[in-house]
Amino acid sequence: MILLVPADSLRPRRVDDHFAAEAEAARALGIDVALVDHDRLARRGGAEEAVRRVHAEGVAVYRGWMVRSERYAEFAGALRRRNIVLCTTPEQYRRAHEMPGWYAELSALTPRSVWTIGTARPEFDRALQRLGAGPAVLRDYSKSMKHYWNDAAFIPETGDGAAAWRVANRFRELRGADLTGGFVLRTYEPFVSAEIRTWWIGGRCHLIGPHPDSPQDTPPPDFDAAVAQQPIRDLGLPFVTADFALRAGGTWRLIELGDGQVSDRPRTIPPETLVEALRDGFAPVSPAGAASVDQ
Structure with missing residues (x-):
């Protein structure tokens, strides 16, 4: 390797x-x-x-x-x-990198989502209607702007098209030339835990650890990655990460799938641990x- x-x-x-x-x-x-x-x-x-x-x-x-x-x-x-x-x-x-590529196989594990092709207002309005009434979270095919939660991520009510479009415009402004594909609208679900980042090689979970945004938050011992084992294996992707958070009510939900090559490693996972997993996971290739x- x-x-x-x-x-x-x-x-x-x-x-x-x-x-x-x-x-x-x-x-x-x-x-x-x-x-x-x-x-x-x-x-x-x-x-x-x-x-x-x-x-x-x-x-x-x-x-x-x-x-x-x-x-x-x-x-x-x-x-x-x-x-x-x-x-x-x-x-x-x-x-792995763009949400429309993995959503169908993992839709049962993740908030309901719809997306546009491009960023035109009519497409955005139709996506709001498809998602239905209620709060939503905005992102593009590859990234959110969750650190700008109130300005460019959270839509309190999809029925308020003008307010939703202001959030979309701010998102588009912040992403600039990096905006990928179009807008993605996801049904808002309240979460009560920090995110967990799991690392999968050849359809098997090799590592479970904290998310880079909260590197000190050790995953709870009752988290079981087996809930996503078969759907992620069915994707047939060689190296991915999957981020999970606990929804109010006690269900672990998939927040994001990403290509493992460009997923950040939290500093609390030793580099040797990840590299050894890659060496062992790709050794037969x-x-x-x-x-x-x-x-």
Whole structure:
């Protein structure tokens, strides 16, 4: 396995500080580590230059900053021309990274959701009607702005179209060019716990820990990831994270699924723990086998 990590933008021969501990853990385990220029990767057409320092060959796992699905596809193509196959194909990355890709299989575990294609007002108004009356939470296909809860995330009543549109406009303003796909409206559910982040490799839960936003909140011992075992396995995705929170009334609910390559690790999970899980989880995969996956 090769671990691909972002280079420091000011010191391109060094690992970005945010991922340095994982890179060090990988090297200690005998795993090749290669640097990727994230700034170039994030630009259209920049993938070839972004991977010019990558020389190893084989199957790779990326652990880095979030990139759009289109840029990930360019990334995979540039690496493939260097005889490197990402563990997650572009199609798999999009399914995990963008909510419409995973919602159908996991809809029983997560708040009811509808979405638009694009950000036009008529589409947004139709989505409000489809969701139905009541409070809702707004996001796009890949990210929310929950840290701007009252301004750009929470809609107290979907029936008030003008007020809902003000929230949507603020969300669109804050996301800017990073806005992905369109608006997603989710039925608001009250939660009574901090989020739990679970890590899945090959459809099996390898790690359960806190969410990066609340790294000191240890998951309660009664949390059982088995509730999501079969639906996540059915997605057929090689490396994902799934975040859960306890709903008022005592049911664990899925908040988010994400591609594990671009999901943050809370500092309370040792980097060795995650890297060892990746090494063990992808150990049976060979370059020839990975290359046979439809890309």
